[in-house]
Amino acid sequence: MRSRLNSLFDALLPVIATLAALGVGAVMLLVLGANPLEAYGALWVGAFGSTNAFAETLVKATPLLLVALGICISFRGDVINIGGEGQMIVGAILATSVGLTFTGLPGWLVIAMAMLAGFIGGGIWGGIPGVLKAYFNVNEILSTVMMNAIAVQFMNFMLRGPMIDPSQAELASKIPQTARLLEPFRLLRWAPTRLHLGALIAVVLAILVYILLWRTTLGYRIRAVGQNPNASRYAGIDVKRHVVLALLLSGAFAGLAGMIQVYGVNYRMITDGSASGFTGSAGFNGIVAALFGQLHPIWSIPASVLFGALLVGANSMQRMVQIPSALVTALNGLVVVFVVSSEIWRRRRQRRRLAAAKEEDVPPKPDPDTPGKTKVRA
Amino acid sequence: MATSNQTTLPPVVTMSGIVKRFPGVLANDHVDFDLMRGEIHALLGENGAGKSTLMNVLAGLYRPDAGVIQVNGKTVNLSSPRDAIKAGIGMVHQHFMLVPSQTVTENVLLGLDEPRFLMRLSEYDDKIAELGKQYGLDVDPRAKVWQLSVGEQQRVELLKMLYRGAQVLIMDEPTAVLAPQEIDDLFETLRSMTAQGKSIIFISHKLNEVAAIADRITVLRRGKVTANGLPAKGVTTQELARQMVGREVVFRVEKKPAKPGEVVLDVRDVYAENDKGLPALRGLSLNVRAGEIVGVAGVAGNGQRELSQVICGLRNATQGEVALTGELVSNRPTLYGIQRGMAYVPEDRTHVGSSPNLSVTDNVIMKKYRKPPISHGGLLDMNEAGRFAKELKEAYDIIVPSVDTPVRLLSGGNLQRVILAREISGEPAFMVAVQPTRGLDVGAIEGVHRLLLVQREAGSGVLLISEELEELFSLSDRLYVIYEGRIMGEIQLGMEEPSDEIVEKIGLMMTGTPLDKIEKEAAA
Known part of the structure; x- marks a missing residue:
């Protein structure tokens, strides 16, 4: 009974953490002189209040979900990927150049090619830290973050130089952006909203990632390596290769998120010099969505929708209650901090519970210099 | 209890009736132990005999469940290492507790109340150098610990204890990490320390070392004293081996006579290194035939782990090779062996x-x-x-x-x-099982033994690496004894209980005497 309560509590923990974050946010709203109820009401209306609002929520949720799917793979393989931002950017650059190059090909083909390009671009950007980790023991948290910085500068260079919109190149303003994708290359939209086919693609991929992780030998190996590399090595699994694969696949899904942003929402790449200017921080928020979804691809779907709603709703909250935009960012940050730390807390609690359970029914391993054999005589 | 046959002074340390229980295990069962001023007293016993537990009690790391400890005739209550060092007792652990990035002086001073505030380390450098000279502990006080050899690091540990005024030094298997030359140096140091009035407890399971350095010897087996403070002179290694290994009531497992077939596993002259890059296997050869259980006996840490890993392809052999049913499997991916019928029951079940x-x-x-x-x-x-x-x-x-x-x-x-x-x-052709029953209860042990025998009946070869002699006696058809990465000898075990003579031989082999030497001496 107690264990059932415990597991129910664990399952609801992300929700509880979110509510706690909103609670702290309410205090901040009060300090700013805004009515928290009114503000959160505005948030709800902004995110779910109309068809268009809900569509916007889903548009924001799509890249989060794609990044989250990759995170499910890498975290299950016990490699931490903080490089979603960079992987999105590189995937998008590769996918955009496909769309701008093969202007003569049919739309469906270009879209398919662009998806592949996004997948490959992100895969390369994730695979490099993977190789560094597996074969040179470089910490992947540091290397993926650094790869983000490289990707941003690469994007700024490409969009100011080789990939700049030819019409901008002639102007003095020289806005760093690419040309727009041709009409047939754009993902189908559910007019009049901005909701596009990418959302459906992401959901289908979530199911595929579930199958990958739990119904294929590759997924089995990635999970086994993540759970216990020693046991995996012992069972004949090439641990290093699967560390690389986990990061590579993780990056590939982020790369695809970048491609979807270009082909489904903006139809071009544009940079304000920062990574979040292009990604909307989906590379980071996707991690939170995945953790919120307990690193399960299917549960990541509602988790991504929730965070998409927070993003969209916060905007309308800002407009309607007249609070500084910084608070919106702070609110987002609060949710992230609460959810991530609740996850760490949950794991520690689980470990402690496990240790307690072990102590009850199994005698601890005898220390090296105590006779473990006394029991034979007992 | 104090066998004061050497001096009339009271013992520096007297431990009487020490009992220490761990859940499910009686690690020390009314153990008596005493230490005279200026002597080296060896504490001998197999792994798991309770030596380290007893010494951890003396060093203040464990509280005994019963028993009295006296230092210089006065009863003391040692509830922390700090109490122990105050009473003049210092322990040098097998695994050193040093800060690699700091200098020798900084390590020696670590945890002390001096220097109070200003770090005038150069003064201390001289003090420590002098202390080292006094006891023959040659080490540069300004050197960083990471630059030092293992032998030098051990000297730093000794310096730490001496600087804190330790009169009694407990050395926990000090030679395990040392090269032969370093062992000679250490012995010299120990003698110079006893000459200056220090007393030393020397924990070991190596008979030849104990014979070389100790004044008296106490043997522990399964938490009990089997020989209390024997004078090292005049005691034979045979006797010590018997005291150490002993005989237990072996409850035999029903088994049919072995029908050994072809050789399924052939280990030929294998050399390998341990995780620290030190030699762990030094020219080890053995074989296992189909339909037999072959035991490997030995005190823990003599290369058993590395042997099983080399066989299964989890560790590379630096020389030599392992063949499974005639096919080379060493230095190949683990999967290669698995696909050719290799099974492995590792020591560490959970990791x-x-x-x-x-x-x-x-x-x-x-x-x-x-x-x-x-x-x-x-x-x-x-x-x-x-x-x-x-x-x-x-x-x-x-x-x-x-x-x-x-x-x-x-x-x-x-x-x-x-x-x-x-x-x-x-359905493996061959299986290596390492300590398959460690930590299991009686019923579970029986079950595991039965399964191993079923494997044998089914015609697969089993290599059973264990520290439990009774388990090896009751299951094995043949037995190898491993010591420092070499096979000391091979013993055929019949269906009946091994004789005392065989047990004694195994004891001697486990402590480093090769079988041919034992037989030559017996013949002489």
Whole structure:
């Protein structure tokens, strides 16, 4: 009974953490002189209040979900990927150049090619830290973050130089952006909203990632390596290769998120010099969505929708209650901090519970210099 | 109890009636021990005999459940290492406790109340250099610890204790980490320290070393004293070996006579290094035939772990080779051996043998998932996997609510059955089992023994690496004894109980005397 309560509590923990974050946010709203109820009401209306609002929520949720799917793979393989931002950017650059190059090909083909390009671009950007980790023991948290910085500068260079919109190149303003994708290359939209086919693609991929992780030998190996590399090595699994694969696949899904942003929402790449200017921080928020979804691809779907709603709703909250935009960012940050730390807390609690359970029914391993054999005589 | 046959002064340390229990284990059972001023008193015993426990009690790390400790005739209460060092007792552990990035002086001073505030280390450098000179502990006080050899680091540990005014030094298997030349240096240092009035307790399981350095010897076996303060002069190594290994009531397992067939595993002149890059196997050869259980006896840490890893392809041999049914498997991927009928029951059930968070199903398919019927072209058939797991659960009496239960929730015996079920179900030609019954209760041990015998009847070869002599005696058809990465000798075991003579020989081999030498001496 107690264990059932415990597991129910664990399952609801992300929700509880979110509510706690909103609670702290309410205090901040009060300090700013805004009515928290009114503000959160505005948030709800902004995110779910109309068809268009809900569509916007889903548009924001799509890249989060794609990044989250990759995170499910890498975290299950016990490699931490903080490089979603960079992987999105590189995937998008590769996918955009496909769309701008093969202007003569049919739309469906270009879209398919662009998806592949996004997948490959992100895969390369994730695979490099993977190789560094597996074969040179470089910490992947540091290397993926650094790869983000490289990707941003690469994007700024490409969009100011080789990939700049030819019409901008002639102007003095020289806005760093690419040309727009041709009409047939754009993902189908559910007019009049901005909701596009990418959302459906992401959901289908979530199911595929579930199958990958739990119904294929590759997924089995990635999970086994993540759970216990020693046991995996012992069972004949090439641990290093699967560390690389986990990061590579993780990056590939982020790369695809970048491609979807270009082909489904903006139809071009544009940079304000920062990574979040292009990604909307989906590379980071996707991690939170995945953790919120307990690193399960299917549960990541509602988790991504929730965070998409927070993003969209916060905007309308800002407009309607007249609070500084910084608070919106702070609110987002609060949710992230609460959810991530609740996850760490949950794991520690689980470990402690496990240790307690072990102590009850199994005698601890005898220390090296105590006779473990006394029991034979007992 | 104090056998003061050397001096009339009271013992520096007297421990009487020490009892220390751990859950399920009686580590020290009314142990008496005393130490005279200026002597080296060796504490001898197999791994698990209770030597380190007793000394941890004296060093203030463990509180005894019963018993009295006296230092210089006065009863003391040692509840922390700080108390122990105040009473003049310092312990040098087998694994050094030094800060690698700091200098020798900084390490010696670490944890002391001096220097109070200003770090005028150069003064201390001189002090420590002088202390070193006094006892023949040659080490540069300004050197960083990471730059020092293992022998030098040990000297730093000794300096730490001497600087704190230790009169009694406990050395926990000090030679285990040292090269032969360093051992000579250490012995010289120890003698110079006793000459200056220090007393030393020397923990070891190596008979020749004990004979070379000790004044008196106390032997522990399974938590009990079997020889108390014997003078080292005049005691034979045979006698010590017998005291150390002893005889237990062996409860025999029913088994039919072996019908050994072809050689399935052939280990030829293998050399390998341990994790620290030190030699662990030095020219080891052995073989296992189909249909027999071959035991490997030895005190822990003599290369058993590395041997099993080299056989299974988890560690590379630097020289030599391992062949499985005639095919070379050493220095090849682990998978190569697995696919050719190699099974492995590792010592560490939870970190190597299984993946605790994965389900019973996920764990039992670990070596089978690559092929039909579990998988087809990269797609796992989880129904088939579940059916397979349920089959094994029934066949091997694995007590678990469901095959979807993570194996971390299983008891030790059940987990071992999961591992054995996985390994045996692969119908291996050969299996290596390392300490397969460690930490299990009687019923579970019986079950594991039965499964190993079933393997033998089925005609597969089993290499059983164990520290439990009774287990080896009751299961093995042949027995090798390993010592410092070499085979000291091979003994044929019949169906009947091994004679005292054989047990004594094994004891001697376990402590470093090769069989041919024992036989030559017996013949002389």
